[in-house]
Amino acid sequence: MTTFFSPDDLSDLAARVQRSDELAFRQLFDALYGPLLRTARTLVRDEAVAEDLVQEAFVRLWDWRTRLDAETPLRAWLFRTVRNLAFNLRRDAATRQQLLTDPAALASAASPxxxxxxxxxxxxxxxxxxxxxxxxxxxxxxxxxxxxxxxxxxxxxxxxxxxxxxxxxxxxxxxxxxxxxxxxxxxxxxxxxxxxxxxx
CATH class of the missing domain: 1.10.10.10 (Winged helix-like DNA-binding domain superfamily/Winged helix DNA-binding domain)
Incomplete structure (x- = not known):
């Protein structure tokens, strides 16, 4: 079950995560995993890939925790990270597709x-x-x-x-x-x- 955290709660969790508090990181993960996954799904339309993107965002948060500004809103940071990872993935996939197919096929696949x-x-x-x-x-x-x-x-x-x-x-x-x-x-x-x- 997802726990609701107020903005103040999230700020407290963020400060604790920046101090390498693993329990706070787990609480933040539990609170935001579902919303981040829904957003990732809308961007990549693939469940497994969406899950990977969200997990990668949390890995990056943990890796960067001591370098983030204390005022950084972690919820927005995580959503932005998922978004950027998804866009990078789509860009890379499009580049690979372009290299593997002719331009006419690529244009057809990209049509709305x-x-x-x-x-x-x-x-x-x-x-x-x-x-x-x-x-x-x-x-x-x-x-x-x-x-x-x-x-x-x-x-x-x-x-x-x-x-x-x-x-x-x-x-x-x-x-x-x-x-x-x-x-x-x-x-x-x-x-x-x-x-x-x-x-x-």
Whole structure:
């Protein structure tokens, strides 16, 4: 079961981790592994690879613990590390693919998937599936801002730190993402559900 830690609790854990407290490191791992894994899954779409990325992020945290600034927000640092590892992995995979295939095949593989064509009447599990598909189809920066704030509970400031942008830019990504989701869900005949999902 995941334990909830307040920002003050996380700051205390971070300070203890920087002093090489293994119990604090384990508590931090238990608290943040699930949220980090969900984020990694959205970036690499492979369970085993996502698990490896999260574990690598924690290994790096432990290796760097004594060199991190005392004011470093470890939750944002871990999310940013997972994000960077995922992007590096995708970049390296794309480079390998480009070397192994011709440019036409690479362009074809990189073409976007067609948009989902949801049924007119959606409810229950179908709505969850539809929302997940629509979130997957959002532009990457919008999807990332949405998941980090609405699913993982990071503040706009923390998300800005993870994404390397200003908090106002995070807000702009969220507004655009929620607007897109609202009208696509409304098109699917799920306006009330969309409204409830967006305001909770």
């Amino acid at each position: 998937r067609p948009a989902a064509s949801p049924d007119a009447h959606v409810c229950g599990d179908d709505l969850t599936t539809l929302v997940s598909a629509l979130i997957d189809d959002l532009p990457p920066r919008q999807r990332e801002a949405l998941l980090l704030t609405r699913v993982e509970g990071l503040s706009h400031t923390e998300v800005a730190d993870v994404m390397g942008c200003a908090p106002r830019t995070v807000n702009n990504h969220l507004v655009a993402a929620l607007s897109t989701l609202r009208w696509r869900l409304a098109d699917a005949g799920a306006m009330v559900a969309a409204f409830l999902w967006c305001v909770t």
